[in-house]
């Protein structure tokens with residue numbers, strides 16, 4: 001199996017399941033008959049989410065503790081998820097923090113935390129998940145949340161952006177390595193999404209901020225089709241295409 | 257970006273109700289986790305809070321201009337459902353729209369629904385909303401089980417008609433002022449089809465309209481009348497009675513009967529830009545009233561109509577509240593006892609005519625017995641009128657208030673933007689008893705709204721009797 005065609009009956013582990021985007025995604029996956037396992041550090045919330053998803057989708061939903069920065073626990077977490085699901089077809093990595101660029105500039109220990117959360121920790125869980133799927137020999141899929149911020153470094157968020165850029169490159173490599181095993185890797189690059197991550201940042205509630213439900217719909221479609229890179233909402237593919245084409249000498253003077 | 261102690265983001269926003277009058281600016285938070293809402297309610301960063309659902313109440317009950325308004329629409333998880341009895345338990349932010357999406361296909365419907373699906377479970381309970389079946393089934397609170405409340409102290413308690421009944425009854429219709437409803441139970445009702453058998457009956461004047469309402473209410477679960485507020489003289493109070501009942505499978509055409517819970521395709525239109533002077537002005541409103549009456553008259557008789565367009569015709573147009581333009585509108589809804597209803601209705605309609613004020617959508621309905629406390633409905637007639645905010649409107653509405661009060665009636669808090677505290681107290685004789693409960697659960701008025709501030713619905717308020 002190289003894609004998740006149909007999604008029905010697919011065993012999917014959502015890591016960072018309490019994130020705004022992951023929650024919207026989980027509801028859509030549940031209503032399409034996927035079998036879910038939720039990984040989150042807040043078990044009260046994960047438990048409530050699991051119950052909600054069971055009532056929506058009609059299938060049992062498991063959950064267990066996942067702590068992103070405890071890298072040693074990642075394989076244990078994945079084992080537990082696989083045990084509860086009775087096998088594994090897909091892992092979606094959705095945790096991350098935006099961080100405060102001002103603070104990251106002044107306090108490198110904090111910058112390091114932002115980098116760990118957005119690069120090191122996702123790379124760790126993805127690497128273990130890739131190995132697990134490979135061992136299983138049943139194909140499958142990895143999905144990770146990158147960001148348009150990783151396509152080009154900007155003064156306003158380059159700590160976060162650089163970690164996402166690292167993650168994008170890691171996913172590219174992983175994609176090539178896992179392809180022979182029939183394992184797909186989907187890199188999701190959202191533009192601004194209306195979740196707790198961006199609430200209060202003064203993004204206009206309108207045009208440029210997407211609803212998590214819309215982003216989730218795009219992700220489900222890309223998973224279904226077995227796509228490799230997804231810009232969501234789709235106009236970000238165009239916007240980033242233009243931004244990436246601007247020469248560095250000009251870009252550095254632009255206030256964006 | 258501002259953040260709370262635990263790093264919860266807040267922002268300053270323009271705040272308003274569905275009528276877009278009045279407006280204010282204030283802090284807003286949108287908790288997506290229980291820990292966030294708990295922190296917000298007790299946080300020392302603000303002196304008061306208020307829960308807001310989907311902001312479908314009209315005036316100023318759903319925002320707090322002094323403290324922090326908590327948008328609860330993302331706390332919307334299902335907790336349990338019993339397919340034997342229809343009891344649903346969910347977080348307060350769950351919308352009626354979601355309930356329909358999830359449960360209509362399984363053969364369940366809301367026991368009571370307002371004229372829009374875009375309300376939350378908790379917001380609807382806090383207003384104790386009524387529907388077209390009030391004469392038979394009462395308001396929403398009658399169909400609620402237990403509520404889980406987050407109180408000002410941070411304590412969480414359960415209440416129901418049996419357990420802590422004072423808190424339960426003060427919360428149903430309590431306009432968010434007793435605490436935050438975290439979870440609520442509602443008993444859904446079984447249906448066979450997603451269709452309604454509708455009967456349309458025109459009535460040439462107020463007397464025949466009221467007679468029709470009285471005659472058919474005993475027989476039909478859903479009934480409401482649309483009233484032409486422009487017609488004068490002998491046609492004063494003419495209108496159209498719209499009756500409905502759930503269609504049975506045997507009522508459907510054969511092809512449809514195979515899939516009786518199929519929902520009609522949702523038409524959608526939206527009002528794209530702000531209508532500067534207002535698309536709805538006295539001229540267009542007048543034209544609409546006459547045209548609508550004549551149109552409906554031609555439709556007289558029985559028909560099958562899909563459930564959602566029947567209950568939620570206004571949901572077909574997104575943001576229709578913008579049609580009134582920038583200065584907004586108010587909805588004026590009152591109830592008067594049956595004994596004084598006719599004279600009050602005539603008085604109100606004549607006063608509107610004298611003022612040259614026509615209402616766009618005017619709805620007349622009979623209520624059954626009420627639920628007490630601050631719950632709005634009681635046995636009698638309720639009329640709902642819409643008025644764009646224009647100079648002189650509020651003086652005129654004060655005049656209507658006097659007529660309603662004299663007739664032993666009252667106004668609906670969920671629609672109110674402007675009544676004065678003395679009128680409110682005179683209209684709600686149960687207010688002192690309600691306030692006693694408020695004092696017990698919220699002695700320092702942690703829960704406040706622009707409306708509660710305007711009307712003095714506070715523990716610290718000294719009641720002059």
Ligand SMILES: Cc1cc2nc3c(=O)[nH]c(=O)nc-3n(C[C@H](O)[C@H](O)[C@H](O)COP(=O)(O)OP(=O)(O)OC[C@H]3O[C@@H](n4cnc5c(N)ncnc54)[C@H](O)[C@@H]3O)c2cc1C
Pocket residue numbers: 274306307308309310311312313314317318328348349369370371372374375376377378379380381382383384385386387388430431432433435436437438570670705
């Ligand atoms: C087109 C339209 C048609 C309507 N038709 C009807 C009708 O037929 N019958 C009727 O009764 N009403 C009707 N209404 C009014 C509407 O149903 C009520 O105002 C409803 O309560 C709005 O729900 P909401 O979730 O938007 O609440 P909001 O408007 O956001 O809030 C209403 C009140 O509920 C409180 N509240 C919200 N969430 C909570 C919570 N978690 N805990 C405690 N308090 C809370 C708020 O503090 C506020 O006082 C209509 C409104 C519209 C726009």
Ligand SMILES: NC(=O)c1ccc[n+]([C@@H]2O[C@H](COP(=O)([O-])OP(=O)(O)OC[C@H]3O[C@@H](n4cnc5c(N)ncnc54)[C@H](OP(=O)(O)O)[C@@H]3O)[C@@H](O)[C@H]2O)c1
Pocket residue numbers: 016017018019020021022040041042066067068069094095096097098117145146147148189190191192193194195196197198
């Ligand atoms: N929102 C946007 O505009 C946007 C744009 C582009 C890309 N993205 C990316 O999309 C993904 C999801 O974003 P979102 O907006 O949905 O985020 P969000 O709602 O802010 O959620 C962040 C998630 O990360 C989890 N998390 C944080 N620290 C953790 C830790 N130490 N261990 C385990 N989990 C931890 C959080 O768990 P708790 O609930 O326990 O805090 C939460 O589930 C992120 O990777 C983000 O970078 C978002």
